[in-house]
Amino acid sequence: MITIEQLQFGYRRGETVVDVDAFTLPATCNALVVGPSGCGKTTLLHLVAGLLPPTRGRIEVDGQDLGVLTSAARDRFRGRHIGVVLQQFHLLPTLTALQNLLVAQTIIGLPADRAAAQAMLEALGVGELASAHPHRLSIGQQQRVAIARALINRPRLVLADEPTSNLDDEACAVVADLLIDATQRHGAALLVATHDSRLRARIPRELALPRRPVAEVRT
Numbered sequence: 001m002i003t004i005e006q007l008q009f010g011y012r013r014g015e016t017v018v019d020v021d022a023f024t025l026p027a028t029c030n031a032l033v034v035g036p037s038g039c040g041k042t043t044l045l046h047l048v049a050g051l052l053p054p055t056r057g058r059i060e061v062d063g064q065d066l067g068v069l070t071s072a073a074r075d076r077f078r079g080r081h082i083g084v085v086l087q088q089f090h091l092l093p094t095l096t097a098l099q100n101l102l103v104a105q106t107i108i109g110l111p112a113d114r115a116a117a118q119a120m121l122e123a124l125g126v127g128e129l130a131s132a133h134p135h136r137l138s139i140g141q142q143q144r145v146a147i148a149r150a151l152i153n154r155p156r157l158v159l160a161d162e163p164t165s166n167l168d169d170e171a172c173a174v175v176a177d178l179l180i181d182a183t184q185r186h187g188a189a190l191l192v193a194t195h196d197s198r199l200r201a202r203i204p205r206e207l208a209l210p211r212r213p214v215a216e217v218r219t
Contacts, residue, residue: 035209050074079108083150
C-alpha cells in the first residue's frame with residue numbers, strides 16, 4: 001500500500017525535516033509513525049497524503065508514484081484513495097454531519113449518496129446526529145464524524161494524526177479500536193502518527209523517526 005524510498009523533505013533549502021531510507025506498509029495492514037515531538041511525524045503524513053511534494057526520493061501509494069503527479073492530480077488521487085483524519089478535524093461548521101460527508105463525495109466528482117453517508121455515520125455510532133452541526137457535537141462525536149468522512153469514499157489508505165493525544169486511557173482505547181475496526185471493515189490500511197506509546201499494544205508495526213537536530217543560530 002505504501003512504499004517509501006530515499007525520502008527527504010525540508011521546508012527550506014538546506015533543511016531536512018524528514019529523512020526515511022525505506023518503509024513499506026502492505027495493503028490492509030496498520031502501522032504507527034513514532035518519535036519525539038518535532039521529529040517530522042505530521043510532515044511525513046502530509047507527504048504520504050500528497051499534501052506536500054518530497055525534496056527527493058519516492059513515495060508510492062496503492063501503486064501510484066505521487067512524485068509524477070501534478071498538484072491537482074495529487075488532490076484527485078487523495079480524494080479517491082486516501083482518507084485523512086487530522087488533529088484538528090476541520091469539519092465545515094456551516095454544514096451538518098451528514099453534509100460534511102456528502103461534500104467529501106462531491107468534491108472529487110462522485111455523486112452525493114445520502115444513504116451511504118448515513119450508513120457510515122451509523123456504523124460509527126453517530127447516525128442519530130446526522131442533522132447536527134459540528135458545534136453541537138462533543139469532541140468525541142466530532143472525531144467519529146471526521147473518521148466517517150475519511151472513510152466515505154472507500155479509500156485504500158487512512159492516515160490519522162495524533163488521534164489519541166490528550167485522551168485518558170479509556171478514551172484512547174475507544175478511539176484506537178474505532179480506527180482499527182473501521183479501517184479493517186472497509187479493507188483499508190491505516191497509518192497513525194503518534195507520540196502515544198499506549199497505541200503500541202494495538203498496532204505493533206512502526207516507523208520510528210529520530211529527533212531532528214536543532215539548527216544552530218548564528219549572530
